[in-house]
Amino acid sequence: MKHAYIFPGQGAQFPGMGKELFDQNSQAQELFRQADETLGFSISKIMFEGSEEDLKQTKVTQPAIFVHSVVRALVQEDFSPDMVAGHSLGEFSALVAGQVLSFTDGLRLVSQRATAMQKACEQNPSTMAAVLGLEDATVEDVCRSIKEEVVLPANYNSPGQIVISGTHRGIELATEALKEAGAKRVIPLAVGGAFHSPLMEPAYNELERTINQTGFSKPICPIYQNVTGLPAVEIEVVKNNLIAQLMAPVRWTQSVSSMLNDGATHFTECGPGRVLQGLVKKVSREAKVDGLS
Template identity: 45%
Template sequence: MICFTYPGQGSQKAGMGSAWVDHPSWELVAEASEAAGRDVAQLLLEADDDELRHTRNSQLATFVVSMISLDAVTRVGIETAGHAGHSLGEYSALVAAGVVDFHDGVRLVSERGEAMQVAAEEQDGTMAAVMGLDDDLVEQACEQADGDVWVANYNAPGQVVIAGAPAMVEAAGAIAKELGAKRVMALPVGGAFHTPFMASAKDRLQKAIGKTEFRVPDHPVYANVDAAAQTGAQAWADLLNTQLTSPVRWRQSVHNMCDDGFTTFVELGPGAVLTGTVKRTAKDCKSLKVNAPADIDAVLEELAGPPVAAGGPLEGEALFTTERLVVSPAAGIFQPTEDNLLGTGVPAGQLLGHVGETEVRTPWAGMIMGFLAVEGERVTASQPIAWLRTS
């Protein structure tokens, strides 16, 4: 089975939206800008690394790139059987699973970023990655430091992040080295996230969460707080609020997903941090990423794999690299061309019809196998119009 994963803060980089500008999924940027009341395109195209380090900027920018990547892979028919996000990425997972709608997701991420930025400015804090030490020994190092320092992220075997007051993080790091850590690396962040230092952010975010409607997910979403698969809607208000001051149990989540039958993880969004953690945690699983349009065909080829056994594909793996969906570029009434293209070979760029005044053209060459919209049907943006076989 395939699981989509979504990165958190720290994966952002300057210009990370540039590869997507000419892709149909870029239309989400305008929607995000409207929902956030900010120029999201500026963040994705023009903001430098220093600007993106600010929590209020990095979280919104990372979330939107994840949503663009998600939209892009669904346009070509890649399906998932589960979702999981790291910290901020949990919000991406909830939108992807239909628990929260896109506009509410933008609003929550914006509020979360602002709240955490303010909390970080009120309470001086930092974070550090401890490498090559077991979880229990990292916890022991924090306890022996005897101050405001805690485990913030369980990322992978031998990769744990601690956070708290700068002096205490330094002290815990020194103890961790004495206990056998191979390396302690300071992280370039402006706060002690997922610790009690975020308590004021928790209070502020709770108000925004209280105004949000949560729905049942289309597939399980694995929660950061307890690493458990959530299949309902009711728990998410408390889980999101608790997440701010609790450690992210990512390694435990990956183990649970593997136990539940997931064999392929596709990271959607900037960077490849989660791809790396999955490779360290679940070495027998396939770990892929999509953070630019060029990644999509490579992922399709990887997901196709060997011929499907007689029992048929597993859920989330009903995909062949020779099949493509052509989706509507806009909302409106679909009007096909007068030519009967069904069953005929067409070149890339072939006009299939119009949605209102907007042309619908296939990005791929191949044979038109069927139309999924009929003449006069009102369609939405990104709704499948036709499918074709490319070879």
């Protein structure tokens, strides 16, 4: 029986996030102070007092979710993970929780990642869509069949739920073909670009340099990484997988399955929202799931 801690990605933000945590815990207050100092602006004030629109700013969204998630984990008295994983952005939170990255180094990387992704989105206008009700292989085949545009699976979220990334035209063509193939729904997502696809190459190049200049430590437990869906404990493997993550699909279904196969019976989502708890339940109804928010 093993306890897995999992960390959410972009989209989990909400006004007032982290305020209750700040008010009740002196360690949390120090970490929020460090976050404000590291970023050079008061992210805590935006998290606590900002509007939904304020939290959608590129430079705010990813750092805000990271800070909330990591602080929630680190102030937990009995925090002792047997394994950790994070969805996309959440992988950076997982790496801090697993003591691979320091809090400030993780935050710097997340901040740079957010800015680099925004630039890549401006260079390559693109989008994403959620596909419901099809086998993974069918979605992959449809994407491969569209050769004139970029479109490919980006997030394997749970059985029967895949998110695709691509050019606007690529997503349009894929949507038509996926519906013909029997998809229950294909839902356009309100995102700035085609995350986890080759269209993120400009951000990949920028982030690779920074990651290679950042100190990584050996994790205290296995890190189940997005790129492979498998556990990693060697520093170079963890680092290379993190670099590859921007342009590779998030294999979340595979990550959860791997954790279950390796003995995980209890999954705790650290940070805002409950999305990952629902995705774990879609992979295994027997797993115990809860959250620390």
